[in-house]
Amino acid sequence: HIPVWVPLVAAAIVLIVVTGALVAGRTSSDAPVQAGNSAPAPATVAPEAPATDVYSAPADVAGLIAVVKASTFAVYCGEFYGSGFMLDPSAVGASGIGNVIVTNHHVVEGCIDGVIPEVGIDGSAVSARVLDFDVTNDLAILSADIDVPALQASTSPVAGEWVLVAGSPLGVDGTVTFGTVTNLLPDEAWITTDAAISPGNSGGPLTNNRGQVIGVNSEVWQESFGSPIGLSRQIAQLCVVVLTCGS
Numbered sequence: 560h561i562p563v564w565v566p567l568v569a570a571a572i573v574l575i576v577v578t579g580a581l582v583a584g585r586t587s588s589d590a591p592v593q594a595g596n597s598a599p600a601p602a603t604v605a606p607e608a609p610a611t612d613v614y615s616a617p618a619d620v621a622g623l624i625a626v627v628k629a630s631t632f633a634v635y636c637g638e639f640y641g642s643g644f645m646l647d648p649s650a651v652g653a654s655g656i657g658n659v660i661v662t663n664h665h666v667v668e669g670c671i672d673g674v675i676p677e678v679g680i681d682g683s684a685v686s687a688r689v690l691d692f693d694v695t696n697d698l699a700i701l702s703a704d705i706d707v708p709a710l711q712a713s714t715s716p717v718a719g720e721w722v723l724v725a726g727s728p729l730g731v732d733g734t735v736t737f738g739t740v741t742n743l744l745p746d747e748a749w750i751t752t753d754a755a756i757s758p759g760n761s762g763g764p765l766t767n768n769r770g771q772v773i774g775v776n777s778e779v780w781q782e783s784f785g786s787p788i789g790l791s792r793q794i795a796q797l798c799v800v801v802l803t804c805g806s
Contacts, residue, residue, distance in 0.1 A: 653804045665697055675687070698792060726763025736756075748795070776790075
């Protein structure tokens with residue numbers, strides 16, 4: 560004979576075990592979520608750096624290189640060569656003039672009188688014409704019958720920002736190097752950079768992470784020790800010496 564209380568105790572034990580198993584088996588996703596307290600889903604792709612973050616490399620480096628290289632080419636003056644790029648003058652506040660080729664004065668110095676400068680496009684040389692120049696600032700603007708896109712510009716360089724140097728150093732077209740703006744020398748309108756600049760880069764663009772030209776590469780400071788310092792003339796200086804800018 561089984562006492563009445565035995566099945567009651569057994570039923571209670573079974574209920575406790577089943578309840579414990581259900582609680583133990585419930586995951587955090589089963590827990591009720593109160594309105595307004597749900598956590599955001601984790602990002603699957605890292606967000607791109609904001610356009611105003613001048614210190615970051617661009618999200619698409621290869622795309623930026625393609626844009627800058629399409630507007631940059633070699634400039635020849637007799638046996639001397641350098642680099643140049645097509646610029647939209649309205650980007651620096653100039654009006655009443657079409658796109659111009661920007662380079663250094665010393666690149667085309669020998670072509671001011673008599674010798675015709677040339678620009679190298681797709682493996683061929685096209686005749687150009689010197690429109691204006693300034694010896695002190697080592698700047699010159701040219702025109703040529705070529706159909707290449709024009710770069711935009713930024714007249715607000717920032718110390719520490721990411722930069723790209725493009726040009727034809729040692730005659731090798733389409734070469735790019737990267738670095739930062741190491742300093743701004745406002746009295747001389749210079750930008751200094753640690754991006755590599757070599758002979759043949761003269762006249763090429765120094766661009767920011769948005770592909771806007773901030774300077775025209777001109778020369779290199781090199782002491783017997785330490786790293787070389789690249790010098791680029793601020794693009795805004797075009798308005799001071801060779802372009803008419805403003806309203």
